[in-house]
Amino acid sequence: MVNIRDLDPSASPLDYYGYELRRLREAAGLKQQQLGDIIFCTASLIGQVETTKKVPTRDFSERLDAALGTDWHFSRLVGLVLRSQLPSWFQAYAEMEVRATHISSFQPQLVYGLLQTEAYARAVLQAGWGEKLDEAVAARMERQRILQRERPPLVWVVLDEAVLHRPFGGREIMREQLDRLLEFQFRREVGIQILPFSAGQHPATVGAFNVLRFDGDPDIVYAESYGSAHVTANPETVGDCAHRYDHLQAAALSVEDSAALIARVREERYGDHARPDGRAVA
Structure with a gap:
């Protein structure tokens, strides 16, 4: 078991968080149980976070700040x-995603991470056999906070129609996810287009990719392969991907027609009248 006194606060953000929690809790003259009573959690959870056995959530951090009067210290640190x-191979991209002013994404398999519901994200990550599932889900939800900023990036997503039909997590989870996609049609900074099956061949058969634009920095292209990622600012590659993305947008349905298709699939495959296997009742 980790001894809190042996923690090196410089070892990682999680070690620093645990170190700071114990330091500030003791400075306030509170035992773990006392603090737990104040923020409605167990002393065991406080101890697990202090010894890096448990990753804190944003809600936990906000309650800590309120209880300890730490001026959003833990809310920033979380x-x-x-x-x-x-x-590790994704962290560099996540840092660039935070700084991007424009994000263009093509996704042929899954709903883009910034648009996923928590339940859908859990089903996707579970299907990928990832370790530390709760932590992975929390990290994905944390990424979405960039859409809540006062000046969020402009996000444009082209989804292959297959994404709507691939039932990650079951009918209820998919219905909730498609509802979430429909909610974005009322946000000016987010655009969603569906590339329909009828579009046939298209210029992005190699798979998903993102193009990120920044203020004052070169554009980049991001693409994934199994267990790794490829990020490049090579002008030729960026120009080629931007050109392909233009063609994808031209082949995709309009935002309005895309919303209509999402709503139709939601009812036919995942609505109350759909069969358990996801097919519509004739």
Whole structure:
């Protein structure tokens, strides 16, 4: 078992968080049980966070700040902690995603991570056999906070129609996820288009990719392969992917027609009248 006195606060964001929690709790003259009573959790949970056995959530951190009067110290720190729980090969991209002013994404398999519900994200991550599932889900939800900023990035997503039909997590989870996609049609900074099956061949058969734009920095392209990621600012590659993305948008349905298709699939495959296997009742 980790001895809190042996923790090196410089070892990782999680170690620093645990170190700071114990330091500030003791400075307030509170035992773990006393603090737990104040923020409605167990002394065991306080101890697990202090010894890095448990990754804190944002809600936990906000309650800590309120109880200890720490001026949003833990609420700021938890973002670093959760980002550190992302796969090491993804962390650099996550940092760039935070700074991007424009994000263009093509997704042929899954709903883009920034648009996923928590239940859908859990089903996707579970299907990928990832370890530390709760931490991975929390980290993905943390990424979505960029959409809640006062000046969020402009996000445009093209989803292959297959994404709507692939039932991650079952009918209820998919219905909730498609509802979430429909909610984005009322947000000016988010655009969603569906590339329909009828579009046939298209210029992005190699798979998913994102193009990120920044203020004052070169554009980048991000693409994944199994267990790794490829990020490049090579002008030729960025220009080629941007050109392909233009063609994808041209082949995709309009935002309005895309919303209509999402709503139709939601009712036919995942509505109350759909069969348990997800097919519509004739």
